[in-house]
Amino acid sequence: MLRRTLVRAGGLAAGSALAGSLWQGAARATPVRSRGPYGPPGPPDANGVALPAGFTSRVVARTGHRVGGVLWHPAPDGGACFPDDDGWIYVSNSEIPLLGGATAIRFGPGGAVRGAYRILSGTNLNCAGGRTPWNTWLSCEEVPRGRVFECDPYGSRAAMPRLAMGRFKHEATACDPDRRVVYLTEDEPDGCFYRFRPAHWGDLTSGLLEVLCAPSGTGPVTWRRVPNPAALLEATRHQVDAARHFAGGEGCHYADGVCFFTTKGDNRVWGYDAENERLEIVYDADTPLNGVDNITGTPGGDLYVAEDGGDMQINLITPGRVVAPFLRVDGHPRSEITGPAFSPDGSRLYFSSQRGARGDAAGTGGVTYEVSGPFRRRTSDS
Template identity: 70%
Template structure:
């Protein structure tokens, strides 16, 4: 199943965006589907595909900023670009992108000038395994997570000054998504297993992920309320983290994760659901169920559980959209086609785009 991807709009601070599956209704139609009101596009009807195969509304344009195996800013762009985020850099900005390949994964950063031209590029993490998931922290670091059985979370400096460090207390499992909650001072983590869990990491000191406790979400059978239980051994030396707490709630796979306005949104990849954990009410509910489709689309998810189409990439039959992120001024949107035009599991044809146009700011 190809993922339709949607991004949250109206964020207090651009940088990262939520990517997950979304079932889309008829073009231009209003509908209510699984808790999301599906609305016609806010920017008008789509135009024909541009020279890059990107379908956009009037007033928007695309450009390719990086291709797998081609140099950008003096660095070869990595295969299988995954999650990404933007960070302020003086009067410019930096876009960081993961690489979801075995053993040689890691993450690469591109530095942009104020006019959007590329000022340079560099690696911020190397020699790690299947780095798909990631999250920007409020203290301007990048969490790059391995999607392997005992995968680690690495905290990276997006500016390339400090060495990346593993954060072992955050747990070793098949990481699928991550999101920081600055209100409750935790980091949510999803797990890509058929019986995966939702975790949260509670640092001993907010802003320092070296120590803390890893907890797993449990749903109480009597009234559907939730509780968090500590995972005894986050290093998972003898037993997988998801098997250490009997009451842990299971999800059919794990996907992208995003926190906004008191709600943690995350996807369960195998059944195509989008879930919402309400941190105030401490309740869990399903807000959307995806269906298989042959379109690679990006959809805007706004306030009040509304959604509207924005762009589509054509001619990439085996790929998916990854790493959507807004520049700090909200004027530019970055994302990747992970495998590009070739249906290549290794992602050797990945393409990273920039979209400009009349975004609200």
């Protein structure tokens, strides 16, 4: 669905012969700014969340308050959902120094909280990450020579560092089961875009780390091996002369042959067409989406992009390249929206205001929300 509808989008590549060449000329294309498929957000509700008609919000966790038997962590950041018998689990990172990590909340079939527990502790500035096809959570440290930790969202196994995935300022990951690789973003002003080829799919203990190489602009790319992923003497982003550099890599999401990722320095959403090894730009504007950060998507092809600051919105990008606000959090001017993730059935969206109304750097006012409503399962081009 995603590949087919984006190819047909107005002014871009069309025709089945070009089905893999997404967004030809997209760097020059202007996204359509118009009313989204749900209409505009209405007035803020009792939780301060402005939503389209038919949607409701609830607060599921607050920093320093107990949820499911544990204290919810400061500065909630990247997150993901996992199936759990007749319910589901939402995992959230904690982006604080030295005492970071991740916590999981277990929900029953009606959305009631069944329990919560830590799945990672004692790590450093855990920012975003990504879910794997074998239902583990990759939690990323956003520090120089940071690590990726593979965590068990069900709480049965201890988290393990996956050092072969490189030591750098990690932001987010996205798994590509078709090519059996994991894409990784790097939150540096001159960060790179990587892929990790595990020696055995489903086992991230060993493998090959590669960096995307291309001249500036869009079009065909190549990949080259990073000589020293441990970065003992030289940062990974400086080890390959031909590496393409990006202005602060942020969120990352893979769907239907395309890896989408965001860069905050130039406020862009990128698309890497993995089948044809091409790099294109999906969004390049200052409005309505500003402060691009975490990103997720639906099976129907809609992308949901959270703002770091900006208007404290989650914006929707449809397969027809309509860009429109979906929700807004009022009264949190010094915060950012983090961790957007859909429940396995697609009926609920989870996200956090990392610093909440307090806006303090320690994230002591963090709030995690759930939004329920008539999320569309299938999309047209709009």
